Amino acid sequence: MTITREPTAAGVAIAARKVAEILPATPLLPLEIDGRMIWCKAESLQPVGAFKIRGAWHRLTDLDEGQRAAGVVGVSSGNHAQGVAWAAQRLGITATIVMPVDAPEVKLANTRALGAEVVLYDRPGGEDRDEVAQRECEKRGATLVHAFADAWVIEGQGSTGIEITAQMQALAGGAPDLIVAPCGGGGLTAGLALACPDARIVPVEPEGWDDVCRSLVAGRILPVDPFAPPTACDALQTPSTKAVNFAVLKQRCAFGLIATPAEVRAAQRLAFAKLRLVLEPGGAAALAAVLAGKVDLGERTAVVLSGGNTDAEAFARVLAEED
Secondary structure (H helix, E strand, O other): OOOOOOOOOOHHHHHHHHHHOOOOOOOOEEEEOOOOOEEEEEHHHHHEEHHHHHHHHHHHHHHOOHHHOOOOEEEEEHHHHHHHHHHHHOOOEEEEEEEEOOOOOOHHHHHHHOOEEEEEEOOOOOHHHHHHHHHOOOHHOOOOOOOOOHHHOOOOOOHHHHHHHHHHHHHHHOOEEEEEEEOOOOHHHHHHHHOOOOOOEEEEEOOOOOOOHHHHHHOOOOOOOOOOOOOOHHOOOOOOOOHHHHHHOOOHHOEEEEOOOOHHHHHHHHHHHOOOOOOOOHHHHHHHHHOOOOOOOOOOOEEEEOOOOOHHHHHHHHHOOOO
């Protein structure tokens, strides 16, 4: 795919203003962990249940009239899909979303309910989602709105950091010095890095899907292992980051962390018990790493709870289990 421009801190500020015009800030909730206070950014409470609404809105509102008329194509396991569909519906833009056949049913149903056409691809069979999306773009003359490898999308996701900073200054007496966030392709973490230049940014990936962690160590982009195990964190199940994301991440992220399935489930249960929040597995990954003691907390630590789109049955099983 062709990168048309690089994301910037100024672009994040513009995106934050645009998002603030249509959406209230999501809550920043205090949570005490072993005598230390952390602050949890509840992006699971967005209208589409995830932070992805931010990047989608910034991207679609910057399309020109011709691009709006031709429509957009998104590619997503479900959260970006809903963000693009939500923005497209409000702007009167036709949206087509390329989604995996094994996406959670709740995400497929919600995307269709928002008026988008869903085109399925075979993720378990190894079909390349970006190739499928490119074909759809060429067939329709549409604009690709990538889930993470897009400057506008990165800037839009970075608006989360603008909100966190303002909220922590009011509630905790200063800007965050550490932000821990779930990471799939790196759109959110790159946006946070641009939005919060004085904070440590720590991406967290699910076990077996730690391409960003390994890429940071290697200093170059490495894909996931071709035999990566199944993961409940479908929102973070990306084959590799992209150059536009890694250019930011390698400058700002000293390391990444890995959350195990058991740690993710424990975080889902704690968020429900202590914060009264429903988190999908991927949305709980950052909290999972913090609860497991995998990162030294800062004086003002923010943890992004990135999404809550999970099937009721799957969430009920998590609550009923004890690892």
